[in-house]
Amino acid sequence: MNSKQKKVLIRIVISGILFVGISVFSKISGYDNKLIMLIVYLIPYLIIGYDILIKAVKNIFHGQIFDENFLMVIATIGAFILKEYPEAVAVMLFYQVGELFQNIAVHRSRKSISDLMDICPDYANVERNGEIEEVMPEEVSEGEIIVIKPGEKIPIDAVVIEGKSEINTSALTGESIPRDVAEGDNLISGCINGRGLLKARTTKTYDDSTVAKILDLVENSSLRKAKSENFITKFAKYYTPAVILLAILIAVIPPLFFNGIWAEWIEQALIMLVISCPCALVISVPLSFFGGIGGASKKGILIKGSTCIESLSKAEIAVFDKTGTLTKGNFKVTEIYAEKYSEKELLYYASLAESFSDHPVSVSLKEAYNEELPKNVVSETEEISGHGVISIVDGKEVAVGNIKLMKKIGIEYKECNAVGTIVYVAIDKEFFGYIVISDEIKKNAQAALNELEKLSVKRKIMLTGDRKEVAENVGRNLGIKEIHSELLPDGKVSFVEKLLKEKQKEKSLIFVGDGINDAPVLTMADVGIAMGGLGSDAAIEAADVVITDDNPVKIPLAVKLSKKTMSIVMQNIIFALLVKGIIMILGIFGIANMWLAVFADVGVSVIAILNAMRCGKVD
Amino acid sequence: MKKVYKLENLDCANCAAKMEDAINKIDGVENANVSFMRQRLTIEADESILSEIIEKAQKICKKIEPDCKICF
Numbered sequence: 001m002n003s004k005q006k007k008v009l010i011r012i013v014i015s016g017i018l019f020v021g022i023s024v025f026s027k028i029s030g031y032d033n034k035l036i037m038l039i040v041y042l043i044p045y046l047i048i049g050y051d052i053l054i055k056a057v058k059n060i061f062h063g064q065i066f067d068e069n070f071l072m073v074i075a076t077i078g079a080f081i082l083k084e085y086p087e088a089v090a091v092m093l094f095y096q097v098g099e100l101f102q103n104i105a106v107h108r109s110r111k112s113i114s115d116l117m118d119i120c121p122d123y124a125n126v127e128r129n130g131e132i133e134e135v136m137p138e139e140v141s142e143g144e145i146i147v148i149k150p151g152e153k154i155p156i157d158a159v160v161i162e163g164k165s166e167i168n169t170s171a172l173t174g175e176s177i178p179r180d181v182a183e184g185d186n187l188i189s190g191c192i193n194g195r196g197l198l199k200a201r202t203t204k205t206y207d208d209s210t211v212a213k214i215l216d217l218v219e220n221s222s223l224r225k226a227k228s229e230n231f232i233t234k235f236a237k238y239y240t241p242a243v244i245l246l247a248i249l250i251a252v253i254p255p256l257f258f259n260g261i262w263a264e265w266i267e268q269a270l271i272m273l274v275i276s277c278p279c280a281l282v283i284s285v286p287l288s289f290f291g292g293i294g295g296a297s298k299k300g301i302l303i304k305g306s307t308c309i310e311s312l313s314k315a316e317i318a319v320f321d322k323t324g325t326l327t328k329g330n331f332k333v334t335e336i337y338a339e340k341y342s343e344k345e346l347l348y349y350a351s352l353a354e355s356f357s358d359h360p361v362s363v364s365l366k367e368a369y370n371e372e373l374p375k376n377v378v379s380e381t382e383e384i385s386g387h388g389v390i391s392i393v394d395g396k397e398v399a400v401g402n403i404k405l406m407k408k409i410g411i412e413y414k415e416c417n418a419v420g421t422i423v424y425v426a427i428d429k430e431f432f433g434y435i436v437i438s439d440e441i442k443k444n445a446q447a448a449l450n451e452l453e454k455l456s457v458k459r460k461i462m463l464t465g466d467r468k469e470v471a472e473n474v475g476r477n478l479g480i481k482e483i484h485s486e487l488l489p490d491g492k493v494s495f496v497e498k499l500l501k502e503k504q505k506e507k508s509l510i511f512v513g514d515g516i517n518d519a520p521v522l523t524m525a526d527v528g529i530a531m532g533g534l535g536s537d538a539a540i541e542a543a544d545v546v547i548t549d550d551n552p553v554k555i556p557l558a559v560k561l562s563k564k565t566m567s568i569v570m571q572n573i574i575f576a577l578l579v580k581g582i583i584m585i586l587g588i589f590g591i592a593n594m595w596l597a598v599f600a601d602v603g604v605s606v607i608a609i610l611n612a613m614r615c616g617k618v619d
Numbered sequence: 620m621k622k623v624y625k626l627e628n629l630d631c632a633n634c635a636a637k638m639e640d641a642i643n644k645i646d647g648v649e650n651a652n653v654s655f656m657r658q659r660l661t662i663e664a665d666e667s668i669l670s671e672i673i674e675k676a677q678k679i680c681k682k683i684e685p686d687c688k689i690c691f
Contacts, residue, residue, distance in 0.1 A: 055685065062682040068631065103630065110658070233636050283632040286655060 001104065008100045012093065015048035019089050034083060041085035049076065049092040068277055075270045079594060082267060091598050098602030102283060105609045109291050119171045119190035119211055121155035127199075137206040148187070148198040157209040158187045158200035165196025172214070172300065172548045190214060213540045217302055228569050229306055232285045236278040243276035243584075250588060265590070272587045274597040280576040284608035285569055288615045292565030295616015300548040301558045308544040311526045312562035316507035317499060318457045318555070319521075321492075322464035322474060324514030325531050326552065327439040331361075333368035335418055335436035346433045348373075350425050353391040353398040356381045361423060364437045384408070388423075399426040406431070420470065438470070444553045446478055451556035455563065457510075461499070463492050492521050500524070512555055514539070529555060565615045572608040579604050620666040624673070626658045628686040638687075641679045645672055660689060 079088035137155040166178035190211035251269035254260030289306035354362035380392040388401015420438025471485035511525035519542040522528030530539035532550035586592040635655035642651040
């Protein structure tokens, strides 16, 4: 609670105690001098309501006649005139309790977003002319050297040139395990440096850096309003004048035509006005969306606006890119078959033979060997393009390459039917074994797909530019039935276009890609989700949802959060309209009293807000 | 030209909706948005008349919620 809220709380407590005291005293003693009672009840009334009175008067001068403050003042003064003093005080008290509650709720959910704003760096230490200067991140240009001290935020996207450390990406990704970085690694701005001192060269300006893009995304997320949000604003526009008209009719018609008592029907009209306040809707709907977006961002899912929540909740078709989305996109040794000697030796010779090549295969082999390779043992290397290499390692002739190489040098080999890149190894004209290098399926990909199935995303499709066998193998492993391989980027576009025509109108299509090369498809889909999109500007701009790490489980989580948010929004709209409707009907017949009216206004708001606060909470 | 301003003491959601509506009606405003949750006013308008527009917007906000201030 801030100081403003505390003040209101103190007023509520004092006025509440006085109110209860006076009521109890008058009940017990039976004292009922109306004038004295009026004066006594006015004390707690003024304590709790003076600011409302002042605001109401001010607003009348500003031409804002039918605002909440005015309604409350008129309604309570009306009660005083009808000599219902306790009601007048209680209504005002109840109203203030409700307002305070709203205030706290809104502040709390604002805070969840502003916590995210904490990723904003305040300064950068830049090295200029051999000295370190502290400047605004915006003033650093691309290619300058910055120094990031332990515990500082990384101000600008950069690449490490000196030092070792671990960086905490949790503010961006929700991932609590720090990531190790050393020379040559990329640093993402907005992350927090761990214990080491890092020197880095900036690769972008601040405005193009990840942190600026994300802040921009979050800042503007409330601009893209969902249909239900717009509905409420429009609704409020017609609803308020309509209720005011109704109230006037209630005040005038019964006394004029049906011998009603003026004072009684004016009171009913006032009650009507109090019921009418559209606050419950006007607050709870954006609060729900805000809560949903805030909750998602804590899990590393950045959603660009409430429209996206709406579309996500209606997902029917999910289209996946393969590499980097369902698979890791890093090629790893997945199978080793060694006919003679050990697997380790096979890897040793193969990686040495390939050590002068910068082909991805060579990198994967070295990674799998996982030990420092001795130097000066390779005396000769011959690359046979399209086949592989033949090197002399430790005086032995080592041939490493594809099946064509084996055939070419005339070696009897054991054929391998695995999917992926197969590297055959022969030493001194003798078959030694083979190594399979393939892209690994992400650990959680299967779980993510199952979860989507449960969330009634029935059609799952994989699109890839990769070879047919590889694509089908991945698809089979994950149980995806629709697979379209060997697609060029524009092929993906036309395919998604076709799918968009096939789906049901009110449902939506989500596309999940890693943001590299698929920006056009990301924009085209109803919801474009970029995975691991932190390094790629294009992805952050084109996508509607950015998943900051590369965990596919976040996809169903985003859908789940959206569904929950939408259902809470609907619950609130229906609940508020229903309760208000019923009490209004009672009001038309003159049955509703001020207590009911305040419940319809403040009570409904509080319940709707409590409900809205559940958004964004998903285990 | 799109500019974002902070709003202080914006305490009522319905008022925010009213402000948004009124500011959108100011001459020269291409698009205006008042976010109650973020306490932000976003105005899209030609830069040359932006300061005039902000003054008008400030008046509108004051009128609807006396305590509300645009920070610029």
